[in-house]
Amino acid sequence: MKTFKTGGIHPPEQKLTSGKAVEVMPHPQELAVPMSQHLGKPAKSVVKVGDEVKKGQRIGAADGFISANVHAPTSGKIKAVKQHPHPGGQYSMTVFITPDGKDEWLEGLNTPECDWKKLSKEEILKRITDSGIVGMGGAGFPSGVKLSPPKDKTIDTIILNGAECEPFLTADHRVMVEEPEAIIKGLEIITSLFQGKVSAYIGIESNKPDAVAALKKQADSKGIGIVVLETKYPQGAEKQLINAITGRTVNEGELPFDKGCLVHNIATAIAIYEAVCKNKPLIERVVTISGMEIHTARNIRILVGTKFSEIAAFCGSMTEKTNQVITGGPMMGKAQFSLDVPVTKTTSGILFINNRGLEKSGEKTCIRCSRCISACPQNLQPWLLANTAQLRDFETIELYGMANCTECGSCSYVCPSKRELVHWIKYAKTLASKRKQRQSA
Amino acid sequence: MYSESFIPAVASLGSLAFVLGIIILFVSKKFFVAEDPTVSMINALLPGVNCGACGYPSCSQFAEELVRTRNPSMTCPVGGGELAEKLGTALGITMAEPKPVTCVVLCQGHNGNARESAEYVGIRDCWAAAQAFAGTKQCRFACTGLGSCIAFCDFNAMRIENGLVVIDKELCTGCGACVPACPYGVLTMQEKKTERYFIACSSHDRGAETRKACDAGCTACQKCVRECPEQAIVIDNFLASIIQEKCTSCGKCIEVCPTKVNCILLERDMETVKSKKVP
Numbered sequence: 264m265k266t267f268k269t270g271g272i273h274p275p276e277q278k279l280t281s282g283k284a285v286e287v288m289p290h291p292q293e294l295a296v297p298m299s300q301h302l303g304k305p306a307k308s309v310v311k312v313g314d315e316v317k318k319g320q321r322i323g324a325a326d327g328f329i330s331a332n333v334h335a336p337t338s339g340k341i342k343a344v345k346q347h348p349h350p351g352g353q354y355s356m357t358v359f360i361t362p363d364g365k366d367e368w369l370e371g372l373n374t375p376e377c378d379w380k381k382l383s384k385e386e387i388l389k390r391i392t393d394s395g396i397v398g399m400g401g402a403g404f405p406s407g408v409k410l411s412p413p414k415d416k417t418i419d420t421i422i423l424n425g426a427e428c429e430p431f432l433t434a435d436h437r438v439m440v441e442e443p444e445a446i447i448k449g450l451e452i453i454t455s456l457f458q459g460k461v462s463a464y465i466g467i468e469s470n471k472p473d474a475v476a477a478l479k480k481q482a483d484s485k486g487i488g489i490v491v492l493e494t495k496y497p498q499g500a501e502k503q504l505i506n507a508i509t510g511r512t513v514n515e516g517e518l519p520f521d522k523g524c525l526v527h528n529i530a531t532a533i534a535i536y537e538a539v540c541k542n543k544p545l546i547e548r549v550v551t552i553s554g555m556e557i558h559t560a561r562n563i564r565i566l567v568g569t570k571f572s573e574i575a576a577f578c579g580s581m582t583e584k585t586n587q588v589i590t591g592g593p594m595m596g597k598a599q600f601s602l603d604v605p606v607t608k609t610t611s612g613i614l615f616i617n618n619r620g621l622e623k624s625g626e627k628t629c630i631r632c633s634r635c636i637s638a639c640p641q642n643l644q645p646w647l648l649a650n651t652a653q654l655r656d657f658e659t660i661e662l663y664g665m666a667n668c669t670e671c672g673s674c675s676y677v678c679p680s681k682r683e684l685v686h687w688i689k690y691a692k693t694l695a696s697k698r699k700q701r702q703s704a
Numbered sequence: 705m706y707s708e709s710f711i712p713a714v715a716s717l718g719s720l721a722f723v724l725g726i727i728i729l730f731v732s733k734k735f736f737v738a739e740d741p742t743v744s745m746i747n748a749l750l751p752g753v754n755c756g757a758c759g760y761p762s763c764s765q766f767a768e769e770l771v772r773t774r775n776p777s778m779t780c781p782v783g784g785g786e787l788a789e790k791l792g793t794a795l796g797i798t799m800a801e802p803k804p805v806t807c808v809v810l811c812q813g814h815n816g817n818a819r820e821s822a823e824y825v826g827i828r829d830c831w832a833a834a835q836a837f838a839g840t841k842q843c844r845f846a847c848t849g850l851g852s853c854i855a856f857c858d859f860n861a862m863r864i865e866n867g868l869v870v871i872d873k874e875l876c877t878g879c880g881a882c883v884p885a886c887p888y889g890v891l892t893m894q895e896k897k898t899e900r901y902f903i904a905c906s907s908h909d910r911g912a913e914t915r916k917a918c919d920a921g922c923t924a925c926q927k928c929v930r931e932c933p934e935q936a937i938v939i940d941n942f943l944a945s946i947i948q949e950k951c952t953s954c955g956k957c958i959e960v961c962p963t964k965v966n967c968i969l970l971e972r973d974m975e976t977v978k979s980k981k982v983p
Contacts, residue, residue: 345910346909348837352835352836352837353837353838354837354838354844586823597836598822598836599822600821600822600836600837600840601821601837626827683826683827686826686827686832687827687832689832689835690827690829690831690832690835693831693834693835694831
C-alpha cells in the first residue's frame, strides 16, 4: 500500500456516517451567501436589495485573477447585503436571499447533458471559470486558475484526491460510492485540457473499500489508476498525496505544477463535470453532519448559504452537551462562534462535539520528547517553530521553514505537554505577513 | 594538604587576570573613542526607557541626533515640557514643547457591558484570538481583554480589568508603543486636556447590531449630532466622532446619549471624570 514517506499520525477514524446515503435537505427559510468562498480576493456583489434573482444567476462577480464567481443557490429576493460571520473565522460581505419556493433556474443553465468532447479547450475552461468552481477540499483555490498553469510547466500527472483522511468526514466517500461515473467524466475533462501523455490517478485511503470497488469498475476501461493508500493522516494533503502516489517531493516554495502534478478534490471533479456538461454553476455540495452530539449524523446535499442553525434543526438538533461546532474535520477545521454562519463551497463537514475535559487547558513546557518531529509530515521541528513564535522572533522563524508548514495539526495532536503548536505557528504566519506589509508600505 | 591544592589555582588564575588586565588597559588607551560630553549629559537627562516614541530606537540615539542637529522641533513625548526646558538650557536653544498626549481606549465593552459570543480556549494573545473571529465578544470591534498590548507598555500603565484594558492616566506617558499592538485599533493617542470628549466606542456595526452586542456601544442615533451647538460631532459609517478643534467641552452630548446603562459613552477624560456621573 502506498503512503507518504515522513511523519503522519493515525487518529481514531470515527467515520460514523460512511454507510449513510446522501440525503437532500429541503430549502431553508433564508440563505446567506458569502462573497468570499474561495482563496483570493472576495467577489464583488452585483445585486441590490430588492432584486429578484433566478437560481444559478450570478450574484457575485470575480474581482481579479485569483477570485471566483458566486451564484444564487435558488430563486428568490435579495433581502440584504451586509457583513456577516463567515465560517473561515472572519466577517465577509454576504448576500441574503429569501427563497420564493419556485426554485426556477436561469435560462440556459442546468441543460440536458451535452458531449464535452465537442467543446473546445477554451470553452471548457470558460465554463469552469464562469460557474465559479473552486477547490472543494477546503482551501478553495479557483479551479479555472489551477487548470491554466504557466506555459513553461508541463503537467504529466493528474491526481484526484479521495483520501479523506480527516476523522468523521465521509462526504467524499459517499460521493465516490454513489456517483463514480460523474467523477470519472470530471477527471477525463481535466485530463483533456493538457497535451502529451498525461496519467490520471485517483487516490483513496484503504478504509473505503466500497469506494475503491465502485470507481475501479468505471476506471479500469479508461486507463485511470485507482491507488489504494494507507489510512494515515494527512494522506489527503496535497503535498503528501503527490509524494505517496508519484514519489515526488514538492519542496519549500514550490507548487505542485513545478513537479508536473495537479491535484483536485473528488467533489471538485463532479462540479467540473456538471459545469461543463450541464452548465450548472456551483451552488450546492455534499456535507457530512457528524459528531457525538448531533441527533442524526448524516451526509446531506445542501445549498451553499444554508445556516448551521437550520442544518442542526434538520438533523434533529444538537444535545445540550455540545460545546464545540467545527467546520471541516476535527484536525484542521475551525471552531465556530455562531450558528448563524453559512455553508460555503469549501465546507466539507460540520461536527458537533463535546470535548470537555479534553481541551488543551494550560500549555506546559516542552519536554523535548521529539514526538512532534516524528509526526510532522513536512520534516519540520514544530516545537522549535512554536518556541520562536512565542518569542515573537518572526525573522528566525522563517529560517526554520515556517512557510512549509501546512497546519495539518499532527504535532498538536501528539504533544504530551498539550502545547498549542499549530496555533503558535499560525499566529506567527499572520504576524509575519503583517510585518512584511508594514515594511513594504 | 590544602595549600598544595589551591596555590597553583590562585597563581595561574591570578597571573591570567593580570595579563588580561594589561591587555584591556592597552586596548582602552589605544582604541579610545572621544565621546562628546554633551551627548552623555543629554542622555542622562532623558527618561532612559527606550520606548521609541520620539522616532529613534533608543534614548542615546535621540541624544546623539539632538546634539548633532540641534533641531529644536525634536521632542520627547515622555519627558514633556519639563524635559524640553532642561534640554533647552543644556543646549542653549529654545526647544519646542511637545503636546502632552495620552492613550485612550475606544471601547467600553467590559464584561458587564459586552456580551460574550463563545468561549475562547486557544493561546492567550489578542492576535491569535483575532484569527478565530474577532475575539470572544460578540462585537467584532471590541477589546478582547487578552492583553497583548500590556507587554508593549514600558511604563506599567496598562492592566486588564473585567475583560477590558484600562489605562492608568497617571502613569501613561503617551509614547504610543501600544497603539500598533492592538489588532482592533481600539487604542489611540489623544491630546491631554483637562476636559476632553471622545467617543469611547469603535463599532461600525449598524445600531441594532451594536445594541445586541453591547450595552455601551454607539448606535449612531444622531442625537448628539443634533444637540451639539458647535456641529463638532459627525457620524461616519455608523460611528460618531468628535472633531476636537471644534469641541468646546460643553457636555451637551453626554446628556442626550441614550446608551447609558451605567456607562459613559462620551467619556469626560482626565481630572473631571469620576466625580460627574451621567444620570
